[in-house]
Amino acid sequence: MRSLFLKIFVSYWLAQALFLVLAILVIFAFRQRGEFSEWQAQQATASQRAADVFEKDGPAEVHRYLEELRESQHVRAYLFDEQGREVSGRAVPRWADSLSRGIRPPPREFWQHMAPSPFRRLPVTSAAGHSYTLAVMLPPGPFGPRGVPGLGILIGIISSGLVCYLLARYLTSPVVRLRAATRRLAEGDLTARAGSAGSRRRDEIAELVRDFDIMAERLETLVKAQSRLLNDISHELRSPLARLNVALGLARQRSGPETQSALERMELESDRLNHLIGSLLTIARLESGADPSRKSVLALGVMVTEIAIDADYEAQARHCHVKPRVVNDCRVWGEGILLHSAIENVVRNGAHYTAEGTAVDVSLEHTGGEAIIRVADSGPGVPEEALEKMFRPFYRVDDARGRETGGVGLGLAITERTVRLHGGTVKAWNRPEGGLTVEIRLPCAPVPEAEAAPALASAGTHQNT
Ligand SMILES: Nc1ncnc2c1ncn2[C@@H]1O[C@H](COP(=O)(O)OP(=O)(O)O)[C@@H](O)[C@H]1O
């Protein structure tokens, strides 16, 4: 049993049911041997007497005797002869009629289900040797029926089950909420709370939920402050950089040919800096969570093909190819620009690292409600220990490899954060035949055909690292 709810529910219920059954058994075991209903002691004489009175004194007397029994002991009885006729000539109620024919009448009221049946059928033989049947209905009390009330136990067990169910629900529901909130928080949704606000509970579990919410609140503030700082720094760096570019342009115009190469280098570095700041801004935005207003329905097939064609164009210089392969198309709900650059970062890496003259396979598949994008190249791959680390900001497998391309190690970090923000996952593995495969999985959006079209335009904007 893996669920806490089931554990609590079943164990409490078993304990209660066991207690109930044991209590009843103990009561019965310790009851004095001679103790049984007073009627049980009298029933033989009473039925014999009814038959004898009828034979000796006739219907009127037996009527009187049975009425007397009813008044003194509240026992209702009817005497039937061998032909099944009521001998005292009274109107026969239905229960007595069916009893005389050997059919046990159903209880008339629901509560009677919970007690032993009050009906008795007593065969008698009179002094003259004739057979009679006395149909009896016993009252509650000392004259009442005795026995273990089977349905009573059943109802006791079922109602204790209901109580245990409610108890188990009460105990585990905050844990379930806590678990869902923890999961959302782990997935990067910093607004996730377990919902202690409206609750008036004051027990340990409620305290735990409250503490979790305080922790989540604090975490959200901290992360937001951090990404705001990153954001502010990046913005502040942009303006001096822009002025630097303007100054560079002026210097270029006024300088002689001997300084041209130095100025070109400065321009290149300034471009890289600009690019880096752009990436940092993107990371800062990704850290502060999703912005639902920027989301739309995106057709991944078109996006993947577009990215591959662009990358293919650049890869031609190295006699490489990037081949898109849309096995089946899929739509996702997300931010077009972010997703575009997330996929593009991976495809460009592939095109960059794949060996000269080889091809990069970019495939899109749609299975089990997920879009799976795989980018497989024929490059050097990465060492096993770097397969996870390469998604961290500023991580480069070997510095020389990155530096010569101008990369700073932010591309895959942006990819990983973007994909996580869209509820997906990304991982990489080395191909047995050499090269690296990076796989992005994104949940597909169940959307109508018509809505996909306007979203495609937003996918066309390029922003890569
Ligand atoms: N397809 C690939 N083949 C081999 N190494 C790769 C591949 N893609 C990424 N890497 C390694 O992972 C590091 C991080 O990649 P990325 O985040 O895109 O940073 P960069 O800005 O250097 O491109 C790269 O420096 C590179 O060493």
Ligand SMILES: [Mg+2]
């Ligand atoms: Mg890169």
